[in-house]
Amino acid sequence: MVVIVDIADTKRVLVDGMGKFPRVMYPLERLTLTKLKVPVLRGARTGTLTKAAKTYELDKKWVATKVQQKLARFSRRAELNDFERFQVMVARKQRSYALGPITFAAMGGKKPAAKGKAAAKAPAKGGKKK
Numbered sequence: 001m002v003v004i005v006d007i008a009d010t011k012r013v014l015v016d017g018m019g020k021f022p023r024v025m026y027p028l029e030r031l032t033l034t035k036l037k038v039p040v041l042r043g044a045r046t047g048t049l050t051k052a053a054k055t056y057e058l059d060k061k062w063v064a065t066k067v068q069q070k071l072a073r074f075s076r077r078a079e080l081n082d083f084e085r086f087q088v089m090v091a092r093k094q095r096s097y098a099l100g101p102i103t104f105a106a107m108g109g110k111k112p113a114a115k116g117k118a119a120a121k122a123p124a125k126g127g128k129k130k
Helices: 046-056 058-063 066-078 082-098 100-106
Strands: 003-007 012-016 024-027
């Protein structure tokens, strides 16, 4: 998590990580923006930014965002061993199988349309024209 401190141009911003991440220019396309906004002046120093983040309770608000939850999910998945990945796969299959009758009823009891290409036409009868 970093805070945008200043805007350099339309593609780059000055960010400060208030800790492990250094204060650097960073391209906007590599950032995922959230609606969290720390009330500080433009170009604030790291110490001022850290104090403002504590009074704003940025850490608590960050944990509640969808972006952080997604990052936590990815890191948790990366830490799984083979057996845990297998358990996730089996649980996902069971959940999908249990949803089958529910989706069938939601579609009005109709079978889904067949997947794949339509049946190929049979070749025409008769021989070659001379």
